[in-house]
Amino acid sequence: MYYISTRGHADRKRFCEILLEGLAPDGGLYMPVAYPQVDDATLSRWRTVYHTQGYATLAFEILSLYIDDIPADDLRALCAKTYTAEVFGTGEIVPLRHLQDCVWIEALSNGPTLAFKDMAMQLLGNLFEYELGRRGEELNILGATSGDTGSAAEHAMRGKKGVRVFMTSPHGRMSPFQQAQMFSLQDANIYNIAIKGVFDDCQDIVKAVSNDLAFKRKYKIGTVNSINWARLLAQVVYYFAGYIQATEQNSQKVSFSVPSGNFGNVCAGHVARMMGLPIDKLVVATNENDVLDEFFRTGVYRVRGTADTHETSSPSMDISKASNFERFVFDLLGRDGARVKALFGEGLSQTGQFDLRADPVFAQAAATYGFVSGKSTHANRLDTIRSTYELHGMVIDTHTADGLKVALEHLRAGVPMVVLETALPIKFASTVVEALGREPERPAQFEGIEDLPKRVLVMDADVSAIKALIERECATVV
Numbered sequence: 198m199y200y201i202s203t204r205g206h207a208d209r210k211r212f213c214e215i216l217l218e219g220l221a222p223d224g225g226l227y228m229p230v231a232y233p234q235v236d237d238a239t240l241s242r243w244r245t246v247y248h249t250q251g252y253a254t255l256a257f258e259i260l261s262l263y264i265d266d267i268p269a270d271d272l273r274a275l276c277a278k279t280y281t282a283e284v285f286g287t288g289e290i291v292p293l294r295h296l297q298d299c300v301w302i303e304a305l306s307n308g309p310t311l312a313f314k315d316m317a318m319q320l321l322g323n324l325f326e327y328e329l330g331r332r333g334e335e336l337n338i339l340g341a342t343s344g345d346t347g348s349a350a351e352h353a354m355r356g357k358k359g360v361r362v363f364m365t366s367p368h369g370r371m372s373p374f375q376q377a378q379m380f381s382l383q384d385a386n387i388y389n390i391a392i393k394g395v396f397d398d399c400q401d402i403v404k405a406v407s408n409d410l411a412f413k414r415k416y417k418i419g420t421v422n423s424i425n426w427a428r429l430l431a432q433v434v435y436y437f438a439g440y441i442q443a444t445e446q447n448s449q450k451v452s453f454s455v456p457s458g459n460f461g462n463v464c465a466g467h468v469a470r471m472m473g474l475p476i477d478k479l480v481v482a483t484n485e486n487d488v489l490d491e492f493f494r495t496g497v498y499r500v501r502g503t504a505d506t507h508e509t510s511s512p513s514m515d516i517s518k519a520s521n522f523e524r525f526v527f528d529l530l531g532r533d534g535a536r537v538k539a540l541f542g543e544g545l546s547q548t549g550q551f552d553l554r555a556d557p558v559f560a561q562a563a564a565t566y567g568f569v570s571g572k573s574t575h576a577n578r579l580d581t582i583r584s585t586y587e588l589h590g591m592v593i594d595t596h597t598a599d600g601l602k603v604a605l606e607h608l609r610a611g612v613p614m615v616v617l618e619t620a621l622p623i624k625f626a627s628t629v630v631e632a633l634g635r636e637p638e639r640p641a642q643f644e645g646i647e648d649l650p651k652r653v654l655v656m657d658a659d660v661s662a663i664k665a666l667i668e669r670e671c672a673t674v675v
């Protein structure tokens with residue numbers, strides 16, 4: 198399998214080459230040259246694989262269609278090591294919970310940090326360690342986080358040979374629970390850096406360091422952000438596992454509703470559908486930051502400014518632009534890299550928007566690709582959390598509530614609707630308390646984590662100080 202850029206660059210790369218890279222050289226995102234097709238016989242075989250051999254083996258089957266530069270036995274072992282009941286809480290890894298007639302919740306948030314990002318990040322940690330070991334190289338991951346991504350990355354990379362994580366976060370701005378999840382890690386290769394500033398200051402530091410190409414090369418600076426193809430690929434697996442659990446035969450269709458921010462999660466659903474998984478609708482659910490809902494309703498993609506980006510009670514979906522969206526537009530435009538480049542390159546940086554309203558391909562976005570959308574507000578989240586508890590005795594988190602609210606607007610008779618649960622309620626406890634008047638349940642292993650000793654450096658928003666820290670720590674062996 199070869200990978201190409203969405204912006205038409207001539208390079209063709211293999212999986213392990215793009216694994217440790219960010220963007221393609223022309224600023225595009227990597228995509229497989231073609232989607233492997235899953236026929237009826239294969240889907241039936243995978244049904245049996247999931248039920249008899251489990252999620253890890255299903256993951257191996259799917260990943261091996263896209264990864265042909267890791268020996269099959271090694272890839273199988275990496276999947277087996279990643280998707281265990283110890284790490285993800287159950288043997289099914291992603292069990293479906295029945296909510297009401299035709300509506301299911303797919304549990305994706307029982308990994309170490311209680312959000313769906315663990316599903317991909319845990320695999321990424323093992324892939325990185327494997328590939329770096331094979332090359333005899335090191336990698337220094339530099340990131341900026343306001344919550345879920347940073348903690349998922351740290352828990353995936355802790356103790357991994359050859360990898361250090363330097364994670365910046367805005368000092369004092371994450372919830373006590375999120376701070377504890379990151380700062381309680383005592384691993385020598387994990388560096389928590391609380392920056393005296395806001396999230397944008399953290400992102401600016403990461404950009405400044407990455408733009409110093411000599412420094413970047415010398416100190417092997419990398420990232421783990423959501424545009425990484427390996428993360429997206431790992432997420433494709435749970436669409437298959439959700440489908441298999443919701444159906445008995447391949448003639449049935451299933452819809453998925455996905456709480457969306459950067460379009461990474463739902464883009465994995467698009468890939469599964471393009472491979473031939475019988476998905477009816479892909480429901481894109483946004484919060485008040487409705488860049489994506491606006492596009493699917495109107496055909497206009499309009500990036501928001503800082504002043505236009507709202508802080509909401511589903512904060513992991515508070516985005517100003519959707520960084521994986523370019524992947525879908527590449528398919529929508531018939532994989533015309535030059536056009537994607539024109540839209541997302543200069544076009545977007547000059548005017549902050551593009552308009553596909555008049556383009557016949559836009560009219561087909563729903564029919565051909567199954568996308569529909571909707572949005573949910575703070576009041577909707579409170580209502581949905583409350584009614585889900587009152588009607589079904591189930592407590593859901595704020596992001597999952599956005600997904601469920603929009604899912605219920607797109608139900609079709611006889612078609613199971615699977616809502617992806619993207620976090621557990623304890624991570625966003627204050628809104629759950631606002632809705633229900635009581636604290637959500639806390640898994641036993643998280644009892645009292647706020648009181649554990651913290652390992653964190655508090656630093657000014659000063660690029661040269663961060664560089665000096667990286668230089669100093671690179672003198673030690675990991």
Ligand SMILES: *Cc1c(COP(=O)(O)O)cnc(C)c1O
Pocket residue numbers: 312313314345346423456457458459460461462463513514596619620
């Ligand atoms: C990251 C995240 C999302 C958004 O996922 P995307 O892949 O960016 O669309 C939704 N909910 C939670 C809890 C998250 O952490």
